[in-house]
Amino acid sequence: MSATADLPDGLVQGLHHITLVTSNEEVNRRFYTEVLGLRRVKLTVNQDDIFHRHLFYANEKAETGSAITFFEWPDLPKGSTGLSSPHHLSYAVSSLEALSKWRNWLRSKGVSVTGPFARDGRVSLYLRDPDGVIVEITNRNHEGITQDYLRELQRDTSPVAAIDSEMRFTRFDHASPVTLNPDVTVRFLGRLLGLKNLVKLRNPDQESTSIVGVGREEQGDFLRYLASPTAPLGEVGTGSVHHIAMAVEDEDAQETVLKRLNSFGVHNSGVVDRFWFKSLYFRDPDGNLLEIATKGPGYSADEPLEKLGSRLVLAPWLEPRRLEIEGALSDLDASNARSWPPDFPAAPSPPESFG
Numbered sequence: 496m497s498a499t500a501d502l503p504d505g506l507v508q509g510l511h512h513i514t515l516v517t518s519n520e521e522v523n524r525r526f527y528t529e530v531l532g533l534r535r536v537k538l539t540v541n542q543d544d545i546f547h548r549h550l551f552y553a554n555e556k557a558e559t560g561s562a563i564t565f566f567e568w569p570d571l572p573k574g575s576t577g578l579s580s581p582h583h584l585s586y587a588v589s590s591l592e593a594l595s596k597w598r599n600w601l602r603s604k605g606v607s608v609t610g611p612f613a614r615d616g617r618v619s620l621y622l623r624d625p626d627g628v629i630v631e632i633t634n635r636n637h638e639g640i641t642q643d644y645l646r647e648l649q650r651d652t653s654p655v656a657a658i659d660s661e662m663r664f665t666r667f668d669h670a671s672p673v674t675l676n677p678d679v680t681v682r683f684l685g686r687l688l689g690l691k692n693l694v695k696l697r698n699p700d701q702e703s704t705s706i707v708g709v710g711r712e713e714q715g716d717f718l719r720y721l722a723s724p725t726a727p728l729g730e731v732g733t734g735s736v737h738h739i740a741m742a743v744e745d746e747d748a749q750e751t752v753l754k755r756l757n758s759f760g761v762h763n764s765g766v767v768d769r770f771w772f773k774s775l776y777f778r779d780p781d782g783n784l785l786e787i788a789t790k791g792p793g794y795s796a797d798e799p800l801e802k803l804g805s806r807l808v809l810a811p812w813l814e815p816r817r818l819e820i821e822g823a824l825s826d827l828d829a830s831n832a833r834s835w836p837p838d839f840p841a842a843p844s845p846p847e848s849f850g
């Protein structure tokens with residue numbers, strides 16, 4: 496009997512959301528909506544720090560696996576990537592042509608972008624958001640693509656007037672945390688969550704490191720760890736990934752994970768009600784904060800799909816404190832004004848190297 500034979504198949508179904516830290520709501524919102532074409536699907540506060548915002552952006556239908564969320568913490572120092580502070584995240588697009596359009600669109604907006612690069616069946620562009628977060632834009636399923644073809648893509652410099660439907664991000668492709676020992680990580684994620692090691696390859700961007708992809712056949716390797724025995728310790732701060740959430744179907748599936756964590760003695764938060772979903776937090780062996788979140792009730796639980804994110808919404812238990820919260824947020828804005836567009840940071844090069 497394998498180590499995961501007692502876990503239901505498909506317990507964890509890919510990514511649910513990825514949460515990061517931004518230093519400024521306005522610059523963050525304008526970048527993720529006007530430049531990257533997502534929509535704001537929830538404007539609320541951090542339930543663990545209620546006088547600071549929690550911002551959610553996602554695809555048009557606010558689907559599971561498409562939401563990037565940010566805690567606005569202007570006073571936090573800049574973060575650094577490494578152990579416990581994941582390196583980058585990647586959004587998927589549906590065609591190679593979309594990558595070419597993205598490159599030209601981003602450049603027209605003053606955003607520095609590198610690529611396309613081909614690795615492991617994926618073709619990707621890379622940029623940094625205004626806080627310095629590395630964002631990859633990926634199209635999958637291109638085994639054996641030639642550098643000539645990529646050069647051809649780069650030659651296309653046709654102007655792009657607007658983000659069209661082909662360019663829209665469909666969902667996350669992967670998140671890339673950092674690990675010291677991928678064998679330990681693979682065993683941990685296999686035994687606790689039933690995930691599989693699908694890929695292991697030398698990192699073309701950094702010879703001394705490897706890429707270890709973990710996931711399941713249906714979604715592919717949605718966690719692509721960057722592995723090095725000398726990986727530095729990272730620090731969560733502005734411009735870094737705070738945690739990575741994976742999706743489970745419902746509360747029963749979440750309960751299965753909770754029992755599993757407890758039976759293996761993995762310290763965890765227990766189930767926390769976030770109103771739009773239920774959450775369960777724990778750390779992997781390298782200190783990366785992971786979350787298991789239920790698909791429901793979903794972002795439409797308190798506002799209609801077409802109006803998502805249009806006003807400040809609070810979980811019902813915070814509603815009695817609305818005036819106090821709104822006052823604190825306007826004080827925060829008054830002391831944290833920024834101009835748009837910002838000076839965009841240079842794109843990472845080589846994009847998937849660290850430390």
Ligand SMILES: [Fe+2]
Nearest residue numbers: 585631671719
């Ligand atoms: Fe990547």
Ligand SMILES: [Fe+2]
Nearest residue numbers: 514738740786
């Ligand atoms: Fe989360």
